[in-house]
Amino acid sequence: MKAQLARDNETAIGDYDRWAPVYDIVFGPIFHRGRQAAIAAAERIGGRILEVGIGTGIALRDYSPRNRIVGIDISAQMLEKARARVSELRLAHVEQLSVMDASNLDFPDNSFDVVMAQYVVSTVPRPEATLDEFARVLKPGGEIILASRLSEASGIRRSIEHFVAPAARKLGWRTEFGWERYLAWEARTPSIELVERRKMPPLGHFALIRFRKTDPQHLIETSGVRDAHGTIRRQ
Numbered sequence: 001m002k003a004q005l006a007r008d009n010e011t012a013i014g015d016y017d018r019w020a021p022v023y024d025i026v027f028g029p030i031f032h033r034g035r036q037a038a039i040a041a042a043e044r045i046g047g048r049i050l051e052v053g054i055g056t057g058i059a060l061r062d063y064s065p066r067n068r069i070v071g072i073d074i075s076a077q078m079l080e081k082a083r084a085r086v087s088e089l090r091l092a093h094v095e096q097l098s099v100m101d102a103s104n105l106d107f108p109d110n111s112f113d114v115v116m117a118q119y120v121v122s123t124v125p126r127p128e129a130t131l132d133e134f135a136r137v138l139k140p141g142g143e144i145i146l147a148s149r150l151s152e153a154s155g156i157r158r159s160i161e162h163f164v165a166p167a168a169r170k171l172g173w174r175t176e177f178g179w180e181r182y183l184a185w186e187a188r189t190p191s192i193e194l195v196e197r198r199k200m201p202p203l204g205h206f207a208l209i210r211f212r213k214t215d216p217q218h219l220i221e222t223s224g225v226r227d228a229h230g231t232i233r234r235q
């Protein structure tokens with residue numbers, strides 16, 4: 001299992017190290033509207049923001065300088081581009097850029113007001129474990145904001161996806177991560193609730209998805225009690 005994960009991550013590192021020099025030219029415009037929508041959602045909350053799979057840091061200058069941005073990515077080459085962008089544009093609101101695996105985040109629980117991942121969840125080998133990590137490092141009341149490719153369970157679009165799967169894999173995308181898996185993840189994660197799912201271009205194959213981490217205080221008020229150890233017990 002660990003060995004397989006390491007192999008899958010090595011593949012992603014190789015793919016994205018190779019994409020790094022041309023990534024902004026190829027993928028800058030296509031995902032522009034989705035990124036703008038995701039950042040607008042993050043700005044409504046603001047504060048300390050973790051951007052996972054930050055890549056070349058293409059979205060960095062779109063955040064308000066009032067926020068503090070921490071970026072991580074598994075590809076050192078992509079991050080090198082992000083670091084060059086930070087120094088070129090003097091982006092003082094960027095607190096940290098580190099090589100890290102999204103499914104094994106080296107941050108304490110409840111560290112961020114927003115966890116942002118743009119076009120990342122469908123590229124990682126263990127999407128559910130990655131979402132678990134997002135929920136862990138998010139503060140109660142904060143949001144996970146995803147711009148993501150959504151695969152179809154059936155129908156014509158599913159057939160097209162099946163046909164283009166080998167090309168999609170070259171871009172680092174797994175085609176099989178569909179909406180039903182997000183819903184299953186939400187259902188088994190008590191601290192998480194869905195806030196929004198909105199279709200995004202290009203071609204409606206992508207979506208903006210927002211999850212909120214429930215505030216324990218709110219839970220107590222609505223349906224729970226805190227026990228002698230300070231743990232919330234839902235009723």
Ligand SMILES: C[S@@+](CC[C@H](N)C(=O)[O-])C[C@H]1O[C@@H](n2cnc3c(N)ncnc32)[C@H](O)[C@@H]1O
Binds near residue numbers: 016031055123
């Ligand atoms: C499609 S690119 C998206 C880049 C950027 N977020 C954007 O909006 O263009 C996917 C990014 O996720 C990164 N990535 C893939 N697997 C990862 C993992 N396990 N942990 C962290 N980053 C990962 C890749 O290196 C790449 O930079």
